[in-house]
Amino acid sequence: MCGIIGVVATSPVNQLLYDGLQVLQHRGQDAAGIATSDHGRFFMHKGSGLVRDVFRTRNMRNLVGNMGIGHVRYPTAGTACNPAEAQPFYVNSPFGLLLAHNGNLTNADELKREIFLSDLRHINTNSDSEVLLNVLAHELQAAAKGFKLDTEAVFRAVSNVHRRCRGAYAAVVLIAGYGLLAFRDPHGIRPLVIGRADTQLGAEWLVASESVALDVLGYKMLRDVAPGEAILIDTAGHFHSRQCAEHTVQAPCMFEYVYLARPDSIIDGISVYESRVKMGEYLAEKLKRTRPNIEIDVVIPIPDSSRPAAMEMAHKLGLPYREGFVKNRYIGRTFIMPGQAVRRKSVRQKLNTIPQEFRGKKVLLVDDSIVRGTTSREIVMMAREAGAAKVYLASAAPPVRHANVYGIDMPTRGELIAADRNEDEICAEIGADGLIYQDLEDLKAAVRELNPVIGFFETSCFDGCYVTGDITPEYLFGVENQRGEKGGGQDDGDDGQLDLNLVATNDN
8 A cells, every 4th residue: 555645736735745645654654755746847856764754844845836746655566665666756758747656556567568568668667656657658648639638638548547457556647737637446446535625716626545634634525536537637727537447346445444544534435433443343243142251351452443443342342441552653553564573573662561451351452453463473472461361362354364466565375374374273373362353244244334335345365356357376476476586675865865856848
C-alpha cells in the first residue's frame, strides 16, 4: 500500500499536499514526494524517509503552483529504501506527465517488454509505477490528435491503460498545461476518494487514498472514485468524469478495513471504524459459540487498529476492557517495516506493558490480524513477563495463508505463520494458551453489513482467490524468488533526496 493525493486549487498547494501526506503517513514510511505544476512547468522534491524528514522550508518554497500531487511510499515492488524509486515519477514525451501510484501491477514484466519492444520507451527503475506511467504516456500519444490533448483523448487513453494493465492501481497524474487526472483499476482494489471545497475564487478539488485527508484539509467528500472510472480536472477547474473500463467489479481490499486504513476513514461507503467494531461483535459470538467454558478476566487490545474490535468483544462478552500496552508513537508501524530483524527489534521499542493489568489475570489479547507472527510472539511473551496467569489471543481477521500481490507486503508464503500450520500449531508457535481466529464469512458479513451494495471483497491473502483472475502458481513462485533477491538500494545523493524543476509544456 501507498498513499496518494492530488489537488487542483485556487492558491498554492504545497502546504495542502504536505499536510495531506502527513495524514496519509500510515500508508507508507519508506519515502515521500511532492510535485506541483505552474503554467506548464513542473517542480518536484522527493526522498527517502518520513514526510517530516524529507521536506524542509527551502524545498517547500520551490514547490510553486496551484496544482500538484503527492505520494508516501511503502515498498512492495521495486527495491526497498532506494530513493530513485520514490514517487512521483516523470516523463516528458510526448506530454509532460508526473504520476503517483498506489497498488501493484501483476503483469509488470510483460508490460516492460511491450514498452521496450513496441512502445519504444525506456524504464529506469524496477518500479511497476514507472511502468504504469509509461503505458499511460504511450496511450496518450496514440489517443491525441496531432499532439493536441482534449478530454476525449485523455479518457480514451485511460481506457487503453485498463485494457493493458492488470492488478491493483489507483493513480493521480499531472499533465503539463492540462490538468489533474485520477483513475482506479476496474476492480477498485485500492481506495480513492474525491472531495470539493468552494472558495471565493472558485471550486477546489482533491483526490486522495482515504477520506480522512479530505476531512483534515477542509474538503467535503463527494464520493469514491468508481472502479474503472477516470476523473479529469483541467487547469480552469472544470470537472470531468468517465467510466473507462468495459467490465468492472467492485472488490475493495479487505485488509484496508482490517488494518491498513485509518479508523476515521470511509472507504467505498463503509466506515473503517464501524467495520472494526462489527469484527469484534462477530468474533465475540464465535468465542461464545465455540469456547463457552473459557475463563477470561479481562480483554486487552494490541494497539492501535485492534482497539474497536477489542472494545466490542469486551462489551459482548460482558468482560472488563483494559488498556494493557502503552504505545510509543515515535516508532513506525511494524507491519510495514522491511525485514524481520527490524520488525522483531521494534516491537519491544514500540510497546510496553502496564504490569498491574496483567498480574495474576487470565487475559484475552485482541489483535487486528496475525501475519508473520513476529509481533504476536513478542507480545504474548511480554504479557507473561508482566505476570499474566493465562494469555489467550484473538485475531479479528482469519489466518493469513496466501501471498498478497495487490500492494501489501506479504508476498511470500514462507513468511506467513499460518501458511502451513493449523490453529493449534500457530498457537504453540506464538506461545499462547489459546487462539481464536475470525471466520472469513463472518469477516465479509461484518463489513458488508455496513454497505450491502458491495457483493465482493478482495480476500486473496485469506482464501487464495485472486479477483483479477491472472495469478498463476508460476507467477507466485516468481514473486517469491524476486523478493528473496532484493537488496537495499544505493542513495543517489548525499541525503537520498531529489529536487527537480522540469520544463514540460504542452501546446494546448
